[in-house]
Amino acid sequence: MSEHRYVPSEVEAKWQEKWEASNAHDTTHDPNKPFYYCLEQFPYPSGRLHMGHVRVYSIGDVVARFKKMHGHNVLHPMGWDAFGMPAENFAIQHGVHPNVSTHDNIAFMRNQQKQLGLSYDWSRELATCDPDYYKWTQWIFQLFYERGLAYKKKAAVNWCPECSTVLANEQVIDGECWRCDSEVVKKDLEQWFFKITDYADRLLTDLEQLQGGWPERVITMQRNWIGKSTGAEITYGIHGRDETLTVFTTRPDTLYGVSYVVLAPENELVQKLIEGYAGAAEVQAFIDSVRKASEIERTSTDTEKVGIFTGSYAVHPLTGEKLPIWIANYVLPDYGTGCVMGVPAHDERDFEFATKYQLPIVPVIDPGHQDALTEAFTGEGRLINSAEFNGMANTEALTKIVEVLEQKGIGKATTSFRLRDWLISRQRYWGAPIPMINCPSCGTVPVPKDQLPVLLPEHVDFGVKGKSPLETNDEFVHTTCPSCGGAARRETDTMDTFIDSSWYYLRYTGKGDGTQPFDTEAANNWLPVDKYVGGIEHAILHLLYSRFFTKVLHDAGLVNYTEPFESLLTQGMVVLNGAKMSKSKGNVVSPEDIINKYGADTARVFILFAAPPDRDLEWSDQGVEGAHRFLNRVWRMVENHIPILRKNNLKADASGDAAKKLRMATHAAIKKVTEDIGTRYQFNTAISAIMELVNAIYAYPEGADAGTKAEAIRTAVILLHPAAPHITSELWEMMGETSKLYALEWPVYDESALAMDEVEYVVQINGKVRERLVFPKEATKEEVESQAIASEKVQALLEGKSIKKVIVVPGKLVNVVVG
RNA sequence: GCGGGUGUGGUGGAAUGGCAGACACAACAGACUUAAAAUCUGUCGGGGUUUCCCCGUGCCGGUUCGAGUCCGGCUACCCGCACCA
Numbered sequence: 001m002s003e004h005r006y007v008p009s010e011v012e013a014k015w016q017e018k019w020e021a022s023n024a025h026d027t028t029h030d031p032n033k034p035f036y037y038c039l040e041q042f043p044y045p046s047g048r049l050h051m052g053h054v055r056v057y058s059i060g061d062v063v064a065r066f067k068k069m070h071g072h073n074v075l076h077p078m079g080w081d082a083f084g085m086p087a088e089n090f091a092i093q094h095g096v097h098p099n100v101s102t103h104d105n106i107a108f109m110r111n112q113q114k115q116l117g118l119s120y121d122w123s124r125e126l127a128t129c130d131p132d133y134y135k136w137t138q139w140i141f142q143l144f145y146e147r148g149l150a151y152k153k154k155a156a157v158n159w160c161p162e163c164s165t166v167l168a169n170e171q172v173i174d175g176e177c178w179r180c181d182s183e184v185v186k187k188d189l190e191q192w193f194f195k196i197t198d199y200a201d202r203l204l205t206d207l208e209q210l211q212g213g214w215p216e217r218v219i220t221m222q223r224n225w226i227g228k229s230t231g232a233e234i235t236y237g238i239h240g241r242d243e244t245l246t247v248f249t250t251r252p253d254t255l256y257g258v259s260y261v262v263l264a265p266e267n268e269l270v271q272k273l274i275e276g277y278a279g280a281a282e283v284q285a286f287i288d289s290v291r292k293a294s295e296i297e298r299t300s301t302d303t304e305k306v307g308i309f310t311g312s313y314a315v316h317p318l319t320g321e322k323l324p325i326w327i328a329n330y331v332l333p334d335y336g337t338g339c340v341m342g343v344p345a346h347d348e349r350d351f352e353f354a355t356k357y358q359l360p361i362v363p364v365i366d367p368g369h370q371d372a373l374t375e376a377f378t379g380e381g382r383l384i385n386s387a388e389f390n391g392m393a394n395t396e397a398l399t400k401i402v403e404v405l406e407q408k409g410i411g412k413a414t415t416s417f418r419l420r421d422w423l424i425s426r427q428r429y430w431g432a433p434i435p436m437i438n439c440p441s442c443g444t445v446p447v448p449k450d451q452l453p454v455l456l457p458e459h460v461d462f463g464v465k466g467k468s469p470l471e472t473n474d475e476f477v478h479t480t481c482p483s484c485g486g487a488a489r490r491e492t493d494t495m496d497t498f499i500d501s502s503w504y505y506l507r508y509t510g511k512g513d514g515t516q517p518f519d520t521e522a523a524n525n526w527l528p529v530d531k532y533v534g535g536i537e538h539a540i541l542h543l544l545y546s547r548f549f550t551k552v553l554h555d556a557g558l559v560n561y562t563e564p565f566e567s568l569l570t571q572g573m574v575v576l577n578g579a580k581m582s583k584s585k586g587n588v589v590s591p592e593d594i595i596n597k598y599g600a601d602t603a604r605v606f607i608l609f610a611a612p613p614d615r616d617l618e619w620s621d622q623g624v625e626g627a628h629r630f631l632n633r634v635w636r637m638v639e640n641h642i643p644i645l646r647k648n649n650l651k652a653d654a655s656g657d658a659a660k661k662l663r664m665a666t667h668a669a670i671k672k673v674t675e676d677i678g679t680r681y682q683f684n685t686a687i688s689a690i691m692e693l694v695n696a697i698y699a700y701p702e703g704a705d706a707g708t709k710a711e712a713i714r715t716a717v718i719l720l721h722p723a724a725p726h727i728t729s730e731l732w733e734m735m736g737e738t739s740k741l742y743a744l745e746w747p748v749y750d751e752s753a754l755a756m757d758e759v760e761y762v763v764q765i766n767g768k769v770r771e772r773l774v775f776p777k778e779a780t781k782e783e784v785e786s787q788a789i790a791s792e793k794v795q796a797l798l799e800g801k802s803i804k805k806v807i808v809v810p811g812k813l814v815n816v817v818v819g
Numbered sequence: 820g821c822g823g824g825u826g827u828g829g830u831g832g833a834a835u836g837g838c839a840g841a842c843a844c845a846a847c848a849g850a851c852u853u854a855a856a857a858u859c860u861g862u863c864g865g866g867g868u869u870u871c872c873c874c875g876u877g878c879c880g881g882u883u884c885g886a887g888u889c890c891g892g893c894u895a896c897c898c899g900c901a902c903c904a
Contacts, residue, residue, distance in 0.1 A: 610844095
């Protein structure tokens with residue numbers, strides 16, 4: 001009977017053109033409406049979309065469209081995290097300039113996004129590789145520099161040989177490069193750092209603000225990454241020398257148990273200590289061997305602890321005892337002071353080390369038994385062998401001993417963080433040049449602001465090993481010093497691309513007057529982002545960096561809040577047969593194929609329906625078929641009722657039983673879908689609620705009130721619109737409606753429609769369901785109780801037993817407790 | 820080792836402490852059809868003496884009139900951190 005078949009390609013192209021031509025998705029600024037910022041992490045323009053992209057965008061689009069219909073001004077932008085190494089590697093292999101391949105990729109992917117019917121305000125699109133954008137990335141770099149948050153230092157840094165560039169700590173995963181999985185090695189280089197450690201405390205405490213809005217595990221991961229420890233720094237004298245050494249410890253209460261002191265092999269003091277020592281050569285050989293070890297070998301708990309005596313002795317700050325100074329591989333150079341006091345009796349690592357090298361093990365906290373220690377005792381207890389502190393609880397001694405040290409000026413309470421400064425230099429081409437100049441007489445000088453951006457030169461030699469590509473362009477390198485006018489050299493490193501993505505969400509809100517990176521008023525108006533949707537893989541990296549940027553920009557007076565993302569939705573992966581889709585596994589399902597075969601609406605509905613957003617989604621071709629079947633079912637539902645849907649003077653009369661039931665189903669669906677999308681962000685159950693309504697409409701008896709049916713159909717189409725915008729727009733038009741569905745007001749459910757005249761009670765005996773009885777909704781507790789007990793079924797089961805208690809939950813159940 | 824999360828039919832998944840398995844997928848049966856597809860209808864956790872009853876949400880225990888849900892312990896898997904003193 002249906003002449004007019006559902007052809008997704010036609011319907012989708014039609015509506016995409018209409019929306020584009022009418023700027024349907026431009027951001028509104030109605031002062032009477034609340035403002036809502038819905039943001040999905042912008043993609044790297046890799047070439048084409050994968051299913052993971054389709055999933056994030058589908059989720060974001062449902063939220064954005066729902067909020068618009070729900071009476072909000074919605075900012076829903078899209079852009080490109082466009083700098084990065086793949087484009088540069090592609091250039092090396094195929095000779096295509098990154099600027100060309102990147103823009104080609106962007107054009108292709110933008111087109112794919114449009115095919116998905118995503119409601120972006122394209123007028124705000126940005127790409128981080130555009131000079132108009134990276135000018136401001138450079139501006140922000142200089143802001144950091146002016147505020148003492150960008151500095152250069154020579155350090156042993158993480159070097160990825162495959163990418164031939166350095167990496168930040170966060171970008172080293174299990175000793176391997178986050179991007180290419182090559183083993184990372186240490187290299188001594190002078191590099192630029194951002195002083196994120198200055199913000200460690202605030203990055204930690206502000207996590208509290210995010211409770212509730214962020215997944216607990218992301219908060220935990222950040223907390224662990226920042227890794228705050230409270231303890232003390234204690235200064236030891238060195239026997240026969242003027243120098244001192246300072247250790248960091250979380251256990252100053254065990255100070256009397258120190259039997260040796262250990263330095264990291266890299267510690268500068270080591271070289272002084274071994275000068276003139278007979279065993280210096282051996283020590284040096286040891287240091288070299290440790291430094292050769294990879295990051296994995298060095299930091300794994302499985303690695304055997306090895307060390308060597310330096311020939312020098314430290315002086316115990318309270319007892320004056322001589323303590324041998326060792327160096328060992330288990331002491332890290334860049335945590336705490338790079339120097340540890342060894343308390344073998346109460347620290348597992350020290351115990352292992354002391355046992356191996358036969359160093360004294362002196363218990364100073366009563367382990368509760370007389371036997372010799374076979375392992376470190378790390379529990380709590382009372383102090384022993386600790387002079388005047390004997391008998392004191394160790395928790396109390398912890399502060400008391402620090403007090404004594406403080407009075408003597410040889411110790412202080414302090415905290416230590418695991419977070420390290422952010423290494424931001426990259427020896428690569430396709431990134432924002434660091435806007436600094438090195439002058440032989442003036443030192444490091446910023447490029448004057450009016451000369452920004454420092455443009456990337458087009459012609460460079462990409463493939464020279466061990467050289468930043470920018471170094472190969474003489475014209476770029478040679479410049480004059482802004483301060484003295486003399487010949488000077490530019491910085492030839494570019495910035496970590498995570499810097500580009502640390503502020504892009506601000507740029508979307510407004511470009512401002514050209515004196516700063518974004519419009520402060522607009523940014524304050526829209527931010528913090530109300531819903532940020534992205535992958536869990538950024539739990540530390542991007543999310544930590546962006547939080548850091550926001551705090552710095554706040555301190556500089558550029559924004560008036562301290563956290564950028566109020567609420568975070570981390571979507572799970574799209575997997576096939578339990579494995580992440582990847583080219584190498586050959587298990588990739590391409591979005592193009594799905595869109596071509598079924599249309600974007602089907603892809604969206606399937607993805608939203610198949611799993612809750614934060615869980616991994618198992619791809620299922622049959623599931624896609626099911627989603628498509630559902631849309632066809634909706635199509636036929638409308639098509640077969642055009643006459644009653646077009647009669648707009650048709651009044652609904654829900655007085656009959658069937659009509660009353662359908663009206664209830666309609667309003668229950670409105671309630672459920674509104675809550676699921678608007679507050680629970682559980683799109684799978686929202687879709688299932690719409691399916692239930694559609695099923696109820698199909699089951700509606702012939703001849704029952706048509707107006708009620710029309711209302712139900714119209715509602716189902718509206719509720720489905722955020723998930724499947726094209727087909728619903730077409731159906732809306734087929735119904736003879738002239739309004740824009742996307743601009744329609746979201747329906748409000750009628751509480752009274754949900755109230756039933758009669759309620760079914762479950763009657764339990766000792767918690768087991770034995771009977772179901774229907775009562776009028778106004779029946780009192782007493783009536784329900786007595787009638788439930790009086791019922792035939794219950795009476796039969798009560799024979800020979802006595803009623804101990806009866807619980808009545810109004811509107812729900814009766815539980816008769818018998819003995 | 821530490822921290823976090825998850826365990827429910829053949830599958831994806833539903834269930835403010837109140838009828839476990841909504842909604843789908845798959846499977847099976849039927850209707851329509853010459854036939855198929857599409858569509859529609861029905862069955863669909865296990866077992867039994869089958870109008871009814873018993874068992875069942877990883878395992879053991881607890882709280883409660885009532886536990887998938889709360890508490891304690893265990894176990895398996897996943898994720899993060901991992902010699903951070």
